[in-house]
Amino acid sequence: MLEYTKNQSGGEIKLQIDKQQVGNRIHQLRIAxxxxxxxxxxxxxxxxxxxxxDWEKGRTLANADRLAKVxxxxxxxxxxxxxxxxxxxxTAVFQNGGLNHSEFNVLLWEYVDLTTTNxxxxxxxxxxxxxxxxxxxxxxxxxxxxxxxxxxxxxxxxIVPEIVQHYQQTTTYPEPQAVIQAGxxxxxxxxxxxxxxxxxxxxxxxxxxxxxxxxxxxxxxDDLKAYLNQTTGPKxxxxxxxxxxxxxxxxxxxVITEFHQALNRxxxxxxxxxxxxxxxxxxxxxx
Numbered sequence: 478m479l480e481y482t483k484n485q486s487g488g489e490i491k492l493q494i495d496k497q498q499v500g501n502r503i504h505q506l507r508i509a510x511x512x513x514x515x516x517x518x519x520x521x522x523x524x525x526x527x528x529x530x531d532w533e534k535g536r537t538l539a540n541a542d543r544l545a546k547v548x549x550x551x552x553x554x555x556x557x558x559x560x561x562x563x564x565x566x567x568t569a570v571f572q573n574g575g576l577n578h579s580e581f582n583v584l585l586w587e588y589v590d591l592t593t594t595n596x597x598x599x600x601x602x603x604x605x606x607x608x609x610x611x612x613x614x615x616x617x618x619x620x621x622x623x624x625x626x627x628x629x630x631x632x633x634x635x636i637v638p639e640i641v642q643h644y645q646q647t648t649t650y651p652e653p654q655a656v657i658q659a660g661x662x663x664x665x666x667x668x669x670x671x672x673x674x675x676x677x678x679x680x681x682x683x684x685x686x687x688x689x690x691x692x693x694x695x696x697x698x699d700d701l702k703a704y705l706n707q708t709t710g711p712k713x714x715x716x717x718x719x720x721x722x723x724x725x726x727x728x729x730x731x732v733i734t735e736f737h738q739a740l741n742r743x744x745x746x747x748x749x750x751x752x753x754x755x756x757x758x759x760x761x762x763x764x
Contacts, residue, residue: 496537498561504533521550544559554649567637567641567644571637571657575660584665588668589632591676636664
């Protein structure tokens with residue numbers, strides 16, 4: 478896995494090379510070519526196989542000159558040896574550096590809000606008892622790993638191909654900051670489109686309803702009761718303020734709940750028809 482640190486002076490993300498991963502790539506290339514460590518060492522001008530062994534074990538990292546010789550011998554780029562494929566590199570930049578980038582993080586979660594089909598994520602009910610029962614865990618960290626991490630990774634996977642295509646013809650991998658800026662651009666563009674779709678509008682409405690806090694206000698609340706009884710209604714009926722407010726809150730909650738349920742039924746029908754269309758297209762392609 479790639480690791481990142483922030484440059485204190487400019488706030489840029491610096492890449493830390495994983496020696497184990499570099500060594501593993503060299504090992505895989507050598508094995509695929511049917512070479513012994515000694516033969517590879519000889520081919521790139523090393524005296525013996527011990528240096529190759531140290532690289533492959535992740536004990537040391539080849540310097541720039543020797544890394545270039547290994548890359549040239551196997552006809553790969555030094556970028557590949559250091560970071561893996563361009564897809565792996567871009568994905569790792571997003572997963573490690575992007576989540577610490579304020580704009581990228583905000584855009585990612587807006588994208589998730591608009592596209593997710595996971596009701597626990599959509600309703601912000603991530604740490605509820607229902608979610609804990611469903612996942613079989615009670616530790617918030619484990620719940621996050623079970624629900625949030627896959628959701629983030631899925632959103633990232635959806636934009637990686639577009640970023641990779643953009644940089645496909647470049648001879649060197651782009652800097653992490655450039656990758657993150659490109660990711661922000663793709664997220665913004667997709668968000669603008671998705672907000673106009675049925676799913677985008679449905680998810681936005683559900684999020685608004687979730688933010689209303691419908692049922693919290695109907696719990697026993699002495700402060701609210703005192704406030705309403707002092708400030709609501711004619712002076713002769715001052716003691717009825719809380720009861721009156723509660724009566725109309727219940728009516729409002731009933732209307733919103735019924736609307737939410739009706740909206741869910743429409744969404745269920747849409748998702749079912751969408752799935753049926755997808756299956757029909759798959760069958761047609763197979764024929």
